[in-house]
Amino acid sequence: MYNFEFKSPSTIADAVAALAGEDAQALGGGQTLIPTMKQRLAAPATLVRLGGIPELKGVCVEDDGSIAIGAATTHATVAREVADKYPALADLAGHIGDPAVRNRGTIGGSLANNDPAACYPAAVLGSGAMVVTNSRQIAADDFFQGMFTTALDEGEIITSVRFPVPQAASYQKFLQPASRFALVGVFLARFADGVRVAVTGASEEGVFRWAEAEQALNKEFRPDALMDLRVNPMNMIGDLHGSKEYRAHLVGVMTRRAVQACI
């Protein structure tokens, strides 16, 4: 790992100021960034730690019933604190990586990185959550812009994520057993005004909504409603862990399991 200047601000304003410097990079829980820096795939001049900012941490319920999660809140904390408020989200957070990783990794870090196989992007897109930054609010449908790409501007920090709570939801993850990322993961949320289906791990474009499945489930909320639907294998990731066709098949299987879990 190349050396860098380490800064640990205690307010969002100080963090934004520190990130304005040249080659400055925000550090969440570091569970992706530190290994990436060890491989010299990233070499920031300045690393700005967000973990020392109290206002970025914690979970609270808003007046409208939505759940606001501070960006520097760890997976372990989310798994614990939203278990009774949004069980599918807690279940997702409680199965990221392993216990030691969950004690460090943060929701904001996961979203800003937007790994195509990460779990949290599926929950945020599937829930239609709002990503709140130091300067604006970004709807989930606008936030994810392809593999490792988001709507965040240079130096912009995610401060919290607001999740509307659906009537029912389920996250079905087909584990890539070595990395514990999703080979395919499907987050399905059923709201009064419709169903949302978000798929991670599968597409070359990163997390995506499966619109055809949503339409079919809005007509009839049963696993069988999806039997004739297929995602196009051409757009899927194909690697030694699974071919494009295999991932496309898994999208259907995991979505049907998610529907079944919600009935």
Added chain:
Amino acid sequence: MTQVSMTVNGKTVSGDVEGRTLLSSFLRDHLSLTGTHVGCDTAQCGACVVHVNGEAVKSCNMLALEADGAEVGTIEGQANPDGSLNVIQQAFQDHHGLQCGFCTPGMVMSAAALLKENPRPTEAEIRKYLEGNLCRCTGYHNIVKAIMAASGQDVSHIAAE
């Protein structure tokens, strides 16, 4: 260089480190606490697990400066005050919960974190909690057995491997 201070196994320590100095490097190279092992250096094997403010973390995946002001616990702090093995360590010895021993510090630290939040885990819960601790000797059966025994549960029905 930046000065970092923390409490390690109850003692206040400090040192001058670079930004990139990992917590595992600080413990091993600056404090000579070499019980914390670095196996993979990619945050997968769990040999480097220590406790930071009571929580299990992979010390090769955390910067020393991130632990500034923290309470850190390592394998060297696990023994009883009189130097005898604590209940988890003793169970690992009694049930042959190690072969080459390289993963053992991380296994013991993860086991301690598990038993703190779940004092009587089932076998399945132990195996799930140890997902981030790899044993290249594949001696998992006796590690799981040792942790069950350390939690005060009867393991006599579990066959020796």
